[in-house]
Structure formats: structure tokens, C-alpha cells
Amino acid sequence: MESQHERTEENYHDGCAELREMIARFTDIHxxxxxxxxxxxxxxxxxxxxxxxxxxxxxxxxxxxxxxxxxxxxxxxxxxxxxxxxxxxxxxxxxxxxxxxxxxxxxxxxxxxxxxxxxxxxxNPRLCLRTDLSTLKHLPKIMKVTASELRTLVDKTLQVVRALENLGRPVATWDDWLVFITVQHLDKESRKSWETHLSTKDVVSNPTLEDQSDPNLFPSLKELMEFLESRIRALNMITPIANSDKGSAMVSKFSSSKAKSFYIETKTFF
Structure with missing residues (x-):
């Protein structure tokens, strides 16, 4: 004869199965x-x-x-x-x-x-505009150039630009201002490289102030972003090499120290 415990356990499992089925039907429909x-x-x-x-x-x-x-x-x-x-x-x-x-x-x-x-x-579009411009203006200045620091600056700048575009602002005509603000946040070495890049371009294209429609006369935000992307790639290539050179120098120093120690011990022994 089936015990009370067995009947209770059977009813429990049947109830769980029915409940799971009801939940499945409910979530599918509602x-x-x-x-x-x-x-x-x-x-x-x-x-x-x-x-x-x-x-x-x-x-x-x-x-x-x-x-x-x-x-x-x-x-x-x-x-x-x-x-x-x-x-x-x-x-x-x-x-x-x-x-x-x-x-x-x-x-x-x-x-x-x-x-x-x-x-x-x-x-609140006006508040959003003020927030976006304030974010761009107060981005932290890079003190020591690294690929990650430049990447952060590029990403945050483009994020603000896209937000301004979403607000319907005429960002396409703001290149001079956006370039100026972004360059102010660069480290000294990157700014020097940027100005060298522009000076080299000026020598090649020879733009004049009389022809103010010349696209080579004033750099665009796109040009600045491409320059920074190129610099980031270069820094990413240099950093592993620098780390490798540092590691090699440490190994060389360690080997030299061991060799010197071995020479002293050998000399003392003989």
C-alpha cells in the first residue's frame, strides 16, 4: 500500500510540472x-x-x-x-x-x-548642448603621451561630436573650433608633431591667405583625427618594443652580474 509520504511526493512533483507549464504559457502570451x-x-x-x-x-x-x-x-x-x-x-x-x-x-x-x-x-536640448560643450572643454589634458591616453581623447571627442549632431547642431561647420579645442588637450610632443605635420603639408601644397577657399589652408577635424589615429598606431608599435628592450637590458645586466660573481668566486678558489 502506498505510504502517505510517497503520495505527498508524487503530488508535489505533479504540482511543480503543472506550475511550470502554466508559467510557460503565461510568459508566451503576456x-x-x-x-x-x-x-x-x-x-x-x-x-x-x-x-x-x-x-x-x-x-x-x-x-x-x-x-x-x-x-x-x-x-x-x-x-x-x-x-x-x-x-x-x-x-x-x-x-x-x-x-x-x-x-x-x-x-x-x-x-x-x-x-x-x-x-x-x-x-532639454539646451541643457544637453551645454553639457556636451562643457564635456569637450573640460576633457583632461594629456601630460604624458601614451596610446591609451590619446585613444581616450579621440573617443570622447568624437562621442561629443556625435551627440551634438544628434541635437541638430551644425557641427560640419565647426571644424576650426573643434580642432582648436582638441589640440589644447594634447601633450607637448603630440602638439609639436601636429604642427610639424601641418607645416610639411603647407610646404607641399603652398596655400595662400588670398585663397581662403583652399581646403589645405585650415585643418579639418577629420584630418586631426586621422593624424591622432596614426600616432596611436605608432605608439602601439613602439610600446612593446620598448618593453622588450627594457626586459633585454635587465636580463643583460643580470647575466653580467652573475658572470662577474662567478669570476670573483673562481679567482678566490684558485
Whole structure:
């Protein structure tokens, strides 16, 4: 006769199987379960590559990039219901931004007003412009040139330029100013190399002030970026060699010291 323990264990396993089946049906029809894991492994209700959802804390400087990513990944996705989009939106917010939507219930009707309210609160083009220009102006100056320091300067400069383009600013006409600001952050040796590069170009092209339409007269941001990329590649090639030379010198010094010690010991022995 089947014991009470065996019947209880059988009922437990049957219940677990039924519960798993119900959860699977629910997530297929409605929306994924909430949780931190969903943010790192975002997946739409149908088969779709997993994507990391963007996060937003309420910092105005981060709003434009967050808005663009969330719009592309979630808001523009036709396979998600409005309630699902609202759930994902709340999952993506933290700190002051999360407080702003904390008491909003997840329903289809609440998604669009919530999303529009967020855009109205954090979309401040003039503030974004000021933040981007301030970021560019206050980039740290390179004191000792390395490939990684130059790479950081190039990447951050281009990041600000793209942000300004997204704001609709006429960045294409700002080359003189952007070149001037970027060069101010270079180390002394890189600035010297840049001016040498321009002087060499002047000798070859022989531009004149009378012909101010000559593209060789004033350097463009593109030219500066290409120069810095070339310098980064050169530094990346030189650094391993320098390290190798340093290592060889240490080995040579160690070998010389050992040889000298051996000579003294041998002389003493005889």
C-alpha cells in the first residue's frame, strides 16, 4: 500500500510540472517575469536575439542616448504590448527616474502617457548642448603621451561630436573650433608633431591667405583625427618594443652580474 509520504511526493512533483507549464504559457502570451535578470537578458515574447536593455538614473546628460536606445529596442517593437513596454520601461529606470514612475500601474493605457511624461521631463536640448560643450572643454589634458591616453581623447571627442549632431547642431561647420579645442588637450610632443605635420603639408601644397577657399589652408577635424589615429598606431608599435628592450637590458645586466660573481668566486678558489 502506498505510504502517505510517497503520495505527498508524487503530488508535489505533479504540482511543480503543472506550475511550470502554466508559467510557460503565461510568459508566451503576456509578458516576461520581472527581475534584474530580465534587464541583462532582454528577450521579446517571440524568438529574438537577447539584448541588454539600457539603464537611466535621471541624469540629463544620459537621457538622449537612453531615449534613442529604448525607442529602438522596445518602443518601436510591434510585437510587444503597451503594458509589456511599460514594464520594461520601469525595469530600465533607477534612482530619481524610477521614483518618477514608481506608483504607475502596468496597463496598456498607462504606457504612452508615462513615456511622454519622461520625455517632457528629461528632454532639454539646451541643457544637453551645454553639457556636451562643457564635456569637450573640460576633457583632461594629456601630460604624458601614451596610446591609451590619446585613444581616450579621440573617443570622447568624437562621442561629443556625435551627440551634438544628434541635437541638430551644425557641427560640419565647426571644424576650426573643434580642432582648436582638441589640440589644447594634447601633450607637448603630440602638439609639436601636429604642427610639424601641418607645416610639411603647407610646404607641399603652398596655400595662400588670398585663397581662403583652399581646403589645405585650415585643418579639418577629420584630418586631426586621422593624424591622432596614426600616432596611436605608432605608439602601439613602439610600446612593446620598448618593453622588450627594457626586459633585454635587465636580463643583460643580470647575466653580467652573475658572470662577474662567478669570476670573483673562481679567482678566490684558485
Amino acid at each position: 509578458m516576461p517575469l520581472t527581475g534584474q535578470t530580465d534587464i541583462a537578458n532582454f528577450q521579446l515574447p517571440v524568438q529574438h536575439p537577447k539584448t541588454v536593455l539600457p539603464m537611466f538614473s535621471g541624469a540629463f546628460a544620459d537621457w538622449e542616448s537612453f531615449c534613442d536606445l529604448f525607442t529602438a529596442i522596445v518602443d518601436a517593437e510591434p510585437r510587444c504590448s503597451a503594458a509589456t513596454k511599460l514594464q520594461y520601461l520601469k525595469m530600465c529606470l533607477k534612482d530619481s527616474a524610477a521614483e518618477f514612475v514608481k506608483n504607475i500601474s502596468i496597463t496598456d493605457a498607462n504606457y504612452k502617457p508615462t513615456w511622454e511624461a519622461l520625455k517632457a521631463r528629461y528632454s
